Amino acid sequence: xxNRVIKVDYLARVxxxxxxxxxxxxxxxxxxxxxxxxxxxxxxxxxxGRRFSEAPDITARxxxxxxxxxxxxxxxxxxxxxxxxVGGPLRELRRLLYCGEWIESHALxxxxxxxxxxxxxxxxxxxxxxxxxxxxxxxxxxxxxNDIVTLLGGREIHPxxxxxxxxxxxxxxxxLRPLVEPLKWARDAAAETVKLxxxxxxxxxxxxxxxxxxxxxxxxxxxxxxxxxxKGLDIAIREFENYIAExxxxxxxxxxxxxKARGNYHVGPLARYSLNFDKLTPAAKAAARKAGLGPxxxxxxQSIIVRAVETLYACEEALRIIEAYEMPDQxxxxxxxxxxxxxxxxxxxxxxxxHRYRLDPAGQILDARIVPPTAQNQKTIESDLRSFIPxxxxxxxxxxxxxxxxxxxxxxxxxxxxxHFLKLHIERE
Amino acid sequence: MAATRKPKLAVWKFASxxxxxxxxxxxxxxxxxxxxxxxxxxxxxxxxxxxxxxxDVSLVEGSITTPHDAERIHQVRRASTVLITIGxxxxxxxxxxxRNFKNIKELVPMVYATPAYIETLNKSTPxxxxxxxxFELRGCPISKVQLVxxxxxxxxxxxxxxxxxxxxxxxxxxxxxxxxxxxGTSCLGPVTQAGCGALCxxxxxxxxxxxxxxxxxxxxxxxxxxxRLGARDGxxxxxxxxxxxxxxxFRRESEAHEK
Numbered sequence: 247x248x249n250r251v252i253k254v255d256y257l258a259r260v261x262x263x264x265x266x267x268x269x270x271x272x273x274x275x276x277x278x279x280x281x282x283x284x285x286x287x288x289x290x291x292x293x294x295g296r297r298f299s300e301a302p303d304i305t306a307r308x309x310x311x312x313x314x315x316x317x318x319x320x321x322x323x324x325x326x327x328x329x330x331x332v333g334g335p336l337r338e339l340r341r342l343l344y345c346g347e348w349i350e351s352h353a354l355x356x357x358x359x360x361x362x363x364x365x366x367x368x369x370x371x372x373x374x375x376x377x378x379x380x381x382x383x384x385x386x387x388x389x390x391x392n393d394i395v396t397l398l399g400g401r402e403i404h405p406x407x408x409x410x411x412x413x414x415x416x417x418x419x420x421x422l423r424p425l426v427e428p429l430k431w432a433r434d435a436a437a438e439t440v441k442l443x444x445x446x447x448x449x450x451x452x453x454x455x456x457x458x459x460x461x462x463x464x465x466x467x468x469x470x471x472x473x474x475x476x477k478g479l480d481i482a483i484r485e486f487e488n489y490i491a492e493x494x495x496x497x498x499x500x501x502x503x504x505x506k507a508r509g510n511y512h513v514g515p516l517a518r519y520s521l522n523f524d525k526l527t528p529a530a531k532a533a534a535r536k537a538g539l540g541p542x543x544x545x546x547x548q549s550i551i552v553r554a555v556e557t558l559y560a561c562e563e564a565l566r567i568i569e570a571y572e573m574p575d576q577x578x579x580x581x582x583x584x585x586x587x588x589x590x591x592x593x594x595x596x597x598x599x600x601h602r603y604r605l606d607p608a609g610q611i612l613d614a615r616i617v618p619p620t621a622q623n624q625k626t627i628e629s630d631l632r633s634f635i636p637x638x639x640x641x642x643x644x645x646x647x648x649x650x651x652x653x654x655x656x657x658x659x660x661x662x663x664x665x666h667f668l669k670l671h672i673e674r675e
Numbered sequence: 676m677a678a679t680r681k682p683k684l685a686v687w688k689f690a691s692x693x694x695x696x697x698x699x700x701x702x703x704x705x706x707x708x709x710x711x712x713x714x715x716x717x718x719x720x721x722x723x724x725x726x727x728x729x730x731d732v733s734l735v736e737g738s739i740t741t742p743h744d745a746e747r748i749h750q751v752r753r754a755s756t757v758l759i760t761i762g763x764x765x766x767x768x769x770x771x772x773x774r775n776f777k778n779i780k781e782l783v784p785m786v787y788a789t790p791a792y793i794e795t796l797n798k799s800t801p802x803x804x805x806x807x808x809x810f811e812l813r814g815c816p817i818s819k820v821q822l823v824x825x826x827x828x829x830x831x832x833x834x835x836x837x838x839x840x841x842x843x844x845x846x847x848x849x850x851x852x853x854x855x856x857x858x859g860t861s862c863l864g865p866v867t868q869a870g871c872g873a874l875c876x877x878x879x880x881x882x883x884x885x886x887x888x889x890x891x892x893x894x895x896x897x898x899x900x901x902x903r904l905g906a907r908d909g910x911x912x913x914x915x916x917x918x919x920x921x922x923x924x925f926r927r928e929s930e931a932h933e934k
Contacts, residue, residue, distance in 0.1 A: 256719055257719075285740045285741045285771075286783070286787070286793055286795050287690055287740070287770070288774060288783065288785070288786055290785055291777075291782035291783070291785040291786055292770075292774065297913065300917075303883065303917075307692050307694075307770045307918065309692050309693070309694075310692040310694015310695065313694070354700065358700060359721075368722050368724035369718075370721070371710045372722075374707060374710075381707075385703040385704075385706060389704070392701060392703070400875070400877070401816075401874060402701055403694040403697060403698065403816040404694060404815060406874050406878060406880065406883075407878045409880075414880040415878040493788075494787050494788040494792060496789075499793065501787070577879075660693075
């Protein structure tokens with residue numbers, strides 16, 4: 247069998263609709279195409295003419311898995327446009343909300359979407375028959391993440407309480423207290439998750455990535471910082487489009503992002519961790535070291551451990567914020583629209599999410615640009631598969647196909663976001 | 676549905692954000708119980724295993740925006756005994772139905788460098804415009820309480836208990852002071868179907884219509900009230916033109932305020 251086609255027509259356990267098409271000729275990978283057939287929804291187009299204040303609720307609808315990320319990036323972009331800084335307890339509450347989304351999203355991916363690949367199950371429900379306590383632990387962790395988002399945001403999907411400048415209503419100190427005991431349980435459960443994931447079998451697959459993530463002088467990044475890479479990128483958020491270009495290719499409804507002159511790059515937990523290891527809490531660092539990770543991790547399959555480490559971090563950070571919280575006098579900082587361009591970039595669970603808006607004097611959006619994390623990882627996913635497949639060509643078709651799917655799921659791809667992405671198709675000619 | 680075998684449940688996705696089907700996974704406490712009561716036969720977001728149809732219950736998320744999807748929904752209907760649409764995209768066309776008020780040829784180049792690569796329809800339309808729908812669950816996103824209620828009702832052969840009255844009733848029951856009367860905050864609650872638990876007013880903001888129009892909504896009277904609170908036509912038009920923009924009563928009201 248010299249020539250083969252590997253195809254997955256509808257990639258499962260990812261968010262959204264996509265396919266993979268791989269063509270193999272003379273034991274060489276001739277072509278890899280990650281096809282995103284998620285229908286285009288044209289958000290940037292219909293944001294035109296809407297008011298600045300509507301952007302957080304409208305852009306949240308790009309993704310039901312990470313609406314908080316869209317709300318945060320849009321708020322920061324608008325505040326940048328109006329020259330407003332949100333500090334103190336309001337800034338802390340935003341970090342707390344993001345902790346909730348990271349815990350919920352990471353627990354979903356680790357236990358329900360990715361672990362079944364490592365353990366050889368089609369899904370978490372089948373996995374639950376043999377690994378009941380682990381799946382229960384994952385669901386409980388996820389629930390605690392969702393509980394944070396629900397308390398602060400009103401509901402876990404498309405929260406209603408985020409606005410440009412802050413919130414509509416801020417919680418009292420007493421309202422946050424019931425989160426403390428569950429979060430202490432979650433912190434231990436996250437530490438158990440690091441141990442569990444560290445015990446999985448990983449293929450030997452280190453890649454020389456250009457990692458791109460936010461970096462902040464004082465903290466592990468959520469909402470603010472400079473955009474840095476391990477290959478020399480160090481820019482302010484507003485310089486994003488000077489260094490990163492989006493390409494439109496025929497096979498995908500998602501635009502591909504590249505660093506101009508260098509090519510593809512990698513965003514998400516691996517990038518964040520490798521560029522910000524020093525900013526993790528002592529317990530998160532210790533758990534990572536015990537799991538066998540160094541301060542840099544280049545094996546995308548081990549992203550499942552890194553997600554667990556980040557979950558542990560998020561639980562500790564949430565506890566820190568709740569302990570120190572004092573209710574602010576005002577739920578939001580007042581904003582005054584002006585003719586301007588605003589830039590925002592925050593760390594969604596899957597990596598950096600960039601927003602840019604141009605506004606008229608009344609705060610009406612003239613144009614908008616949104617670059618989601620999965621669009622940025624698309625080319626890196628394709629490049630991973632090009633390196634991954636050649637050594638595994640002797641595998642039977644169904645095994646090879648499943649392993650390719652797993653390699654894609656390393657990125658927790660969110661296709662709903664990127665179209666604004668999976669089917670697997672491996673062709674051996 | 677025979678008692679001797681578990682009903683087969685399928686989840687289908689069209690143009691959407693995945694949030695409504697995520698609501699099923701978000702039923703953390705009830706998830707394994709639900710999974711025990713039904714056979715999850717097709718749910719790509721959660722499983723790579725696919726059981727062939729026909730299916731007893733199909734949950735359909737998303738709106739129809741491509742020629743391919745306009746065909747695919749008929750296949751889903753043919754394979755399903757009961758078809759339930761979940762969420763504002765499936766029941767009203769969703770936020771992507773904002774294209775219905777504009778010219779698609781002008782919109783696509785605003786996002787994509789090579790519009791020729793993009794295959795999309797002029798309008799984003801609800802599932803019921805294409806096939807018969809047995810039951811609909813509103814919301815952006817749906818309420819997971821209503822989702823579990825609907826699945827329980829189906830499993831037990833009874834009608835799902837989901838109200839068609841307005842958000843106002845939920846506010847009263849929750850004991851929330853009316854934000855419109857007490858604070859002069861514009862609110863879509865009087866014309867919006869209940870189901871969210873009147874969240875926004877409880878967080879001191881006006882309802883923005885996630886669950887779409889209630890039965891027999893008086894949108895004109897609400898616009899007059901908004902006007903008195905100092906809203907401009909642009910505000911009223913935009914308020915009706917969001918996640919349920921193409922639901923008939925909201926569409927008509929937004930068009931009445933178009934310049």
